Amino acid sequence: MFVDVILPLPLDGVFTYSVPQAMERQVRMGLRVLVPFGRNKTYVGIIAKVGHQAPEGYQTKDILQVLDVSPVLLGSQLKLWQWISDYYMSPIGEVYKAALPAGLKAEDGYKPKTETYIRLTPKFCNERALHVAMDMLQRAGKQQSAFIDYLALSHWDMLEGSHHGGAVVDITRDELLNQGHSLQTVTALVKRGLLETYEQEVGRLNHGGEPHLENIKPLSAPQQDAYNQILFSFLHKNVTLLHGVTSSGKTEIYIHLIKQALEKHQQVLYLLPEIALTVQIMQRLQRVFGNRLGIYHSKYSDAERVEIWQKQLSANPYDVILGARSAVLLPFQNLGLVIIDEEHETSYKQQDPMPRYHARSAAIMLAQMFGAKTLLGTATPSLETYHNARTGKYGLVELFQRYQGIELPEIQVVDIKDLQHRKMMNGPFSPLLLVKTREALERGEQAILFQNRRGYAPMIECKQCGWVPHCQHCDVSLTLHRNLNQLTCHYCGYTYQVPTECPACGCKDLQTRGYGTEKIEAEVHDIFPEARIARMDLDTTRTRQAYERLITDFSAGRTNLLIGTQMISKGLDFDKVSVVGILNADTMMNYPDFRAYEHAFMMMSQVSGRAGRKGKRGLVILQTKSPDLPLIHQVVCNDYAAFYRSQIAERQQFHYPPYFRLVYVYLKHRQDHLVETAAIELGSRLRQWFGGRVLGPDKPAVAKVKSLSIRKLVLKLELGLSMSEVRKYLALAQQQMLNDKRYASLQIYYDVDPL
Numbered sequence: 170m171f172v173d174v175i176l177p178l179p180l181d182g183v184f185t186y187s188v189p190q191a192m193e194r195q196v197r198m199g200l201r202v203l204v205p206f207g208r209n210k211t212y213v214g215i216i217a218k219v220g221h222q223a224p225e226g227y228q229t230k231d232i233l234q235v236l237d238v239s240p241v242l243l244g245s246q247l248k249l250w251q252w253i254s255d256y257y258m259s260p261i262g263e264v265y266k267a268a269l270p271a272g273l274k275a276e277d278g279y280k281p282k283t284e285t286y287i288r289l290t291p292k293f294c295n296e297r298a299l300h301v302a303m304d305m306l307q308r309a310g311k312q313q314s315a316f317i318d319y320l321a322l323s324h325w326d327m328l329e330g331s332h333h334g335g336a337v338v339d340i341t342r343d344e345l346l347n348q349g350h351s352l353q354t355v356t357a358l359v360k361r362g363l364l365e366t367y368e369q370e371v372g373r374l375n376h377g378g379e380p381h382l383e384n385i386k387p388l389s390a391p392q393q394d395a396y397n398q399i400l401f402s403f404l405h406k407n408v409t410l411l412h413g414v415t416s417s418g419k420t421e422i423y424i425h426l427i428k429q430a431l432e433k434h435q436q437v438l439y440l441l442p443e444i445a446l447t448v449q450i451m452q453r454l455q456r457v458f459g460n461r462l463g464i465y466h467s468k469y470s471d472a473e474r475v476e477i478w479q480k481q482l483s484a485n486p487y488d489v490i491l492g493a494r495s496a497v498l499l500p501f502q503n504l505g506l507v508i509i510d511e512e513h514e515t516s517y518k519q520q521d522p523m524p525r526y527h528a529r530s531a532a533i534m535l536a537q538m539f540g541a542k543t544l545l546g547t548a549t550p551s552l553e554t555y556h557n558a559r560t561g562k563y564g565l566v567e568l569f570q571r572y573q574g575i576e577l578p579e580i581q582v583v584d585i586k587d588l589q590h591r592k593m594m595n596g597p598f599s600p601l602l603l604v605k606t607r608e609a610l611e612r613g614e615q616a617i618l619f620q621n622r623r624g625y626a627p628m629i630e631c632k633q634c635g636w637v638p639h640c641q642h643c644d645v646s647l648t649l650h651r652n653l654n655q656l657t658c659h660y661c662g663y664t665y666q667v668p669t670e671c672p673a674c675g676c677k678d679l680q681t682r683g684y685g686t687e688k689i690e691a692e693v694h695d696i697f698p699e700a701r702i703a704r705m706d707l708d709t710t711r712t713r714q715a716y717e718r719l720i721t722d723f724s725a726g727r728t729n730l731l732i733g734t735q736m737i738s739k740g741l742d743f744d745k746v747s748v749v750g751i752l753n754a755d756t757m758m759n760y761p762d763f764r765a766y767e768h769a770f771m772m773m774s775q776v777s778g779r780a781g782r783k784g785k786r787g788l789v790i791l792q793t794k795s796p797d798l799p800l801i802h803q804v805v806c807n808d809y810a811a812f813y814r815s816q817i818a819e820r821q822q823f824h825y826p827p828y829f830r831l832v833y834v835y836l837k838h839r840q841d842h843l844v845e846t847a848a849i850e851l852g853s854r855l856r857q858w859f860g861g862r863v864l865g866p867d868k869p870a871v872a873k874v875k876s877l878s879i880r881k882l883v884l885k886l887e888l889g890l891s892m893s894e895v896r897k898y899l900a901l902a903q904q905q906m907l908n909d910k911r912y913a914s915l916q917i918y919y920d921v922d923p924l
Contacts, residue, residue, distance in 0.1 A: 170187070170188040170193045170196070170219065170220075170221060171185050171186065171187055171188065171219075171220055171221065171222065171223060171224070171229065172185070172186055172188055172196055172202070172216045172217075172218065172219050172220075172232065173185050173216070173217045173218040173220070174186055174202060174204055174214035174215065174216055174217065174232070175214055175215045175217050175250075175261055175262060175265050176204070176206060176212050176214045176262050176265075177212060177213070177214075177262050177265050177266045177269075177274055178206075178212070178260070178262045179260050179262060179263055179523070180260055180262055181260050181261075182260075182261070183217050183218070183261070184204070184206070184214070185224045185229055186202075186204055186229055186230055186231065186232045187223075187229040187230070187231050187232070188231070188232055189231050189232070192232065192235055195235040196216060196219055196232075196235060197216065197219060197240065198216050198217065198218060198219060198240065198242075198244065198247070199215065199216060199240025199241060199242040199243060199244070199247070200215070200216050200235055200236070200237045200239075200240055200241070201213050201214070201215055201216075201235075201236040201237050201241055201273065202214055202215075202216060202232045202233075202234065202235050202236060203232070203233045203234040203236060204230070204232050204233060205230050205233060211233065213236065213273075213274055213275065215241070215242050215265060215269075217247060239482070240482070241269075241273055241478070241479075241482065242500070243482070243500045243501075243502070245501065245535070245538050245539065246268070246498070246500055248538055249497075249498070249531065249534060249535050249538065250264045250265065250268065252531075252534055253524050253526045253531055254524065255893075255896070256526075256530075256892070256921060257523075257524050257525055257526050257919070257921045258832075258896055258899065258900075258919040258921055259523040259524035259525065259526075259919075260523070263522070263523040263524050264524050264526075267495070267498065267519070267522075267523075267524055268495075268498035269478075270471050270474040270475045270478055271471045272471050272472060272474075272475040273475060273478065283368040283369060284341050284343070284368070284369055285341065285342040285343075285366050285367075285368060286339055286340065286341050286342065286366065286367050286368070286369050287319065287340055287341070287342050287345060287355070287359075287364050287365070287366050287367075288323075288339070288340075288364065288365060288367065289323075289325060289363070289364060289365075290362055290363060290364065290365050292362075293363055294325075299320070299325070302316065302363050303316075305361065305363075306363075309357070311350070311351075311354045312354055312357050312358055312361075314350070315345065315348070315350040315354045315355060315358060316358055316363060316364075318345060318348045318350065319340065319345055319358075319364065322338065322340050322344060322345065322348070323337055323338050323339075323340045324337055324338050325337060339369070342355060342366060378455075378459045378460060379459050379460070380457065380458050380459040380460070380461050381456065381457060381459060382428060382457060382458075384456045384457045385424055385425065385428060385457055386421055388418075388421060388422065388425060389418065389572060389573070391417070391568060391570040392417075392418050392421060392422055392568070392572070395411065395413065395422055395566050395567075395568045396422050396425055396426070398566040399411060399422070399426065399544060399564075399566050400429075402564030402565075402566060403542045403564070405564065406563060406564035407533075407536065407537060407542060407543060408533055408536075408542075408543045408544075408545065408557075408562075408563045408564070409542070409543070409544055409545070409563060409564035409565070409566060410512075410545045410546075410547075410550060410554055410555070410557075410558040410563050410564065410565050410566070411544055411545065411546040411547075411566050411568065412547065412548070412550055412555070412558075412565065412566070412567045412568070412809075413546065413547075413548060413567070413568035413569070414548050414568065414569055414570075414571060414577065414778070414807070415548045415571075415577075415774070415775065415777070415778025415779075416571045416572055416575060416742075416778060417548075417568045417569070417570060417571050417572060418568075418571075418572035419510070419546045419568070420450065420453065420510075421572075422568075423439065423508050423510070423544070423546065424453070424454070424457060426506060426508070426544065427439070427454075427458070427489055427506065427508075428457075430505045430506040431458075431461070431488055431489070433505060434503065435503055435504065435505025435506060435541070436486070436487075436488055436489070436490070436501050436502065436503050436504045436505060436506075437488065437489045437490070437504075437505065437506045437507075437508065438490050438492075438496065438497065438499075438501065438504060438506075438507045438508070438532065438535075439454075439489060439490065439491045439492075439507075439508045439510070440492065440493070440494070440496060440497065440507070440508065440509045440510065440517070440528060440529075440532060441491070441492070441493055441510050441511065442493065442494075442510075442511045442514030442515075442516040442517055443493065443511075443514070443516055443736060444466045444467070444468050444493055444716060447464060447466060447491060447492070447493070448716055448717045448720045448721070449720060449724070449741060449742055450491060450510075451464055451491060454489065454491060458488070458489055461487060461488040461489055462487060462488075462489045462490075462491060463477055463480065463481075463486075463487030463489070463490050463491070464477075464490075464491050464492060465477050465490055465491075465492035465493075465495065465496040465499060466492050466493040466495065466496065467493065467495060468716070477499070478499065478500065481499050481500040481501065481502075482500050486500075486501075486502060493516075494516065494517055494519065494528040495528075497528050497531045497532045497535060498531075501535070501539070503539075504535065504536065504539040504541045505539070505541050505542070506536075506541055506542055506543075506544070507532050507533070507535065507536040507541055507542070507543040507544070508543075508544050508546065509528075509529050509532055509543065509544070509545050509546065510546050510547075511546070511547055511775075512529055512545040512546060512547045512550065512551065512554055513547045513549050513550055513551040513554070513771050515768065515924045517529050518922075518923075518924045523918065525919075525920050525921070525923075527922060527924075529545070529554075530922070545563070548774060548775065548778060549770065549771040549774045549775060549809065550809075551767070552767055552813065552816055552817060552820065552826070552827060553826055553827040555813055556817065556827040557827070575781060575785075575786070576781065576786040577778075577781075577786075577807055578749070578777055578778070578780040578781045578786060578787035578788060578789045579786060579787070579788050579789070580777060580789040580791055580804065580805045581601065581788065581789070581790055581791065582791050582793065582796045582801060582805060583599045583601055583602070583790055583791065583792045583793070583796075584793070584794070584796045585599060585753070585792045585793065585794055586794035586795075588600075595696070596684070596692050597620070597684045597689065597692075597752050597753065597792075598692075598696070598750075598752075599790065599792055601790055602750045602752075602790040602792065603696065605748050605788055605790060606618075606697070606730070606748055606750065607697065608748075609747045609748040610697065610699070610700055610729055610730065612747070613745075614729075614745050614746070614747040614748070615723070615726070615729045615730065615731070615743060615745045615746045615747065616729070616730050616731075616746065616747070616748040616749070616750070617730075617731045617732075617733070617737055617743075617746055617748075617749045617750070617776070617779055617780075618689060618693065618730070618731070618732045618733075618749075618750045618752060619733065619734075619737060619738065619749065619750065619751050619752060619776045620684060620685070620686050620689050620732065620733075620734065620752045620753070621734050621735050621756060621757060621772065622683070622684070622685045622686065622734065622756065623648075623659075623685050623686050623687070623706040623707055623708055623734055624648035624649060624650050624657065624659075624685035624686070624687055624688075624708070625648075625649045625650055625651040625652075625681065625685050625687040625688045625691075626648070626649045626681035626682060626683050626684065626685055626688055627646065627648055627682065627683040627685060628646040628647065628648070628649070628681075628682045628683065629647075629649055629656070629667075629679050629680065629681050629682065630679070630680055630681075630682050631671035631673065631674060631676050631678070631679055631680075632676060632678040632679070632680050633671065633674050633676035633678065634671060634673050634674040634676065636671050636672070636673040636674070638656055638665065638668065640658035640660065640661065640663060640665075641663075642658065642661045642663055642873075642874070642875050642876045643658050643660040643661050643663075643871065643873055643874045643875065643876075644871050644872045644873035644874070645658060645659070645660055645871055647665060648685065649667065649681060649685075650687065650708070651687060651688070651691070652687060652708075654667060655667060660871060660874050660875070661874060661875045684752070684753075686704055686706045686732050686733065686734060687704070687708070689732050689752070690702060690704045690732050693730065693732065697730065700729060700730040701727065701728045701729050701730065702728065702730045702731075702732065703719055703722060703723055703728040703730070703731050703732070704731075704732045704733065705719050705731060705732070705733035705734070705736050705737055706733055706734045706736065707734070707736075710736070720741065723743060724743060724744075726745065729745075735772055737776065737779065738772050738775040738776040738779070741779065743779065746779050746780055746781070746787065747780065747781060747785065747787050747788065748780065748787065748788050748789075748790070749776055749777060749779055749780040749787065749788075749789045749790070750789075750790045750792070751773055751776055751777075751789065751790070751791045751792060752792055753792055753793070754769065754773060754791055754792065754793040754795075754801065755793055755794050755795060757769035757772055757773070758795070758798070758800065761870055763819075763820075763823070763825050764924065766800050766812075766816060767816060769800065770800060770803065770804060770809075770812050773791065773804045774804055774807065774809075776789075777789040777791075777804070791804065791805070799811075799815060800812070803815075824885045825885075826922070828888070829885045829886060829887060829888065830885075830886045830887075830888060830890075830892075830921075830922065831883065831884065831885060831886075831921075831922065831923055832883075832884040832886065832895070832899070832919055832920070832921050832923075833881055833882070833883055833884075833919065833920040833923045834851070834855075834881070834882040834883075834884065834899070834917065834918075834919055835869075835879060835880070835881055835916075835917070835918050835919070835920065836848050836851065836866070836879070836880045836881075836882075836915060836916065836917055837877040837878065837879050837915070837916040837918075838877065838878060838912075838914065838915050838916065839876060839877060839878070839914075840878070841873075841878040843911065843912075843915070844878045844879070844880050844915070845866075845878075845880060846911075847880075847906065847911075847912050847915050848865070848866035848880035848881075848882065849866060850906065851866075851882065851902060851903075851906055851917070852865060852866050852882050854902045854905065854906070855882065855884070855898075855899075855902055858898045858902075859884060859886075859898070862884055862885050862886060863882060863883070863884055864882065864883040864884075864885065865880070865881055865882040865883055866880040866881060866882050867880070867881055868880065868881070869881045877916070899919065903917045
């Protein structure tokens with residue numbers, strides 16, 4: 170007997186091992202096995218296939234151990250892994266590494282969390298023996314008191330003879346200690362042989378209590394209409410787009426759809442782009458679905474993720490999984506509905522490391538494998554999704570009325586170029602923004618200031634000679650983080666001391682250039698000393714608790730002025746926000762990428778949607794040096810249709826998605842001249858097959874990261890081309906390159922459907 174095994178290595182394909190006769194009855198698809206690899210290494214692999222055909226051309230090694238009794242990988246998951254590996258041109262071992270929690274990939278495995286419990290020793294489990302025990306403790310008052318408390322907590326005090334009137338309750342040692350007894354006292358009772366301790370596995374998972382479906386709010390007339398349209402669309406289409414303006418109540422529609430799926434005994438996957446969002450949505454869903462809801466994202470500990478994975482494989486899995494990108498890789502047994510909220514978000518695309526998959530595409534594929542329906546929800550659809558809906562590939566439902574008739578916010582554009590010329594700006598703040606923010610705070614309302622750049626300043630510069638500190642490993646300037654008093658590279662994470670003088674000319678006048686969220690926070694403190702300020706960016710939200718605290722405090726009004734990066738644009742729902750300031754729209758638009766305007770439109774529209782949630786119309790102050798751009802007008806008028814028409818025409822003209830498929834080919838090497846030569850050679854090889862569809866090579870915007878020089882080739886492929894053929898030729902070209910000894914340490918990788 171032979172098994173094909175997936176190993177957690179960046180190598181293509183599976184590896185065949187022989188099965189010792191004694192283990193033949195133990196092996197089946199989806200089980201983990203310990204296998205030898207290379208001369209003296211062992212890995213935990215997963216069986217992808219069991220067969221009796223010996224491989225040709227080499228002698229197989231035996232598997233060493235079968236680690237599971239039941240599979241940790243379901244057949245539907247393996248199919249998804251294979252699709253991700255194939256479509257995104259990533260070894261299946263990389264998919265395995267991304268999907269499985271670390272505790273399931275290690276030889277020593279995952280250690281269940283245990284808690285210390287206490288119980289009566291067997292010889293004292295009757296009434297007569299308990300009287301003897303009490304006599305023994307006559308002169309040990311503290312021990313006797315602790316023993317009496319244990320009997321009461323565990324209900325052993327209800328014993329009559331050898332018959333127990335009620336069920337004995339398991340008691341943890343901590344519960345007894347919480348009664349005011351010391352560990353020394355409890356240990357003394359164990360030493361006397363009256364009590365004994367034992368370890369019991371306890372789950373780390375949230376137990377949200379009983380479901381309360383009565384907490385589901387009735388839908389408004391526009392919501393009900395949209396809900397009915399979605400159900401009708403699902404009769405004909407597997408994927409439907411819900412295009413609903415901010416604050417139109419899309420989440421409530423999702424809740425009604427989840428309820429309907431649960432009534433059919435189906436599972437639901439609800440994807441969100443950002444962990445920050447799970448806090449608010451989790452609370453709403455838990456009030457309704459209680460312990461039928463499971464949460465899964467990368468801020469959870471590995472042990473928690475292992476337990477959720479195992480629960481999803483059990484006979485009693487969560488019916489609803491709420492999670493970020495990685496939740497699409499969880500085991501599902503009976504998936505009926507997938508909801509992808511804020512489907513336009515770039516966070517759904519995995520960048521580094523491999524596999525560079527898009528969770529939206531993977532979730533649609535997963536749903537298709539189960540025959541499930543997919544709902545994409547957003548106020549600002551991605552151009553590809555909207556195009557698919559307009560051309561009939563997806564269903565389309567539109568909801569353009571905000572919940573309870575609240576008006577969309579008023580957006581006032583401020584020309585900061587003119588104000589800077591007239592010396593009327595206070596740092597990055599226009600007079601109008603400061604006035605409106607102050608008025609909101611004085612009325613007891615809240616304000617949000619959006620600056621899509623973290624740190625104190627993007628760079629520091631010598632006033633005399635213009636020297637700017639750069640990362641020694643990457644082709645970027647260093648960001649100043651004043652709170653930490655260090656310069657940081659946002660590409661490799663390397664940190665440097667802040668220089669006291671310019672190394673080029675000795676000048677001590679080093680000035681900051683530009684504004685990050687940290688500097689905005691410092692200046693806002695000076696302008697509004699009475700404000701209760703919070704900052705939400707990558708630096709302040711590194712833990713799950715930090716996310717939850719920031720959002721909870723702002724929701725409860727403990728803070729009233731929130732400064733943040735794009736995190737704050739992602740569907741967060743705050744009742745008292747009346748003013749939103751977009752400090753510099755130009756940093757989003759002036760970016761060398763064909764999606765720059767699409768991302769800028771989405772971000773500005775989403776941030777604007779945080780204003781005026783309940784009871785009154787909000788105000789957005791949009792600061793820009795380019796007030797006459799059509800894009801700014803489209804944001805002000807919330808005219809997605811005009812934005813779509815202008816962008817889709819450009820996409821068609823210049824051969825970009827959704828009319829063409831993009832594949833970026835990256836080459837990396839420590840030697841710049843070698844990667845340049847390799848890129849030119851690879852480009853000429855690919856042109857033999859793909860002709861003018863190959864562009865480049867070029868240096869990307871950041872051409873060196875972590876001491877590796879980078880070159881990039883772009884393939885623009887018609888939709889009708891066979892992607893399996895494309896992959897075959899790309900793999901062949903890569904193999905030809907790596908067979909050349911000069912390129913032995915050259916890295917070549919692909920980004921399919923890049924963002």
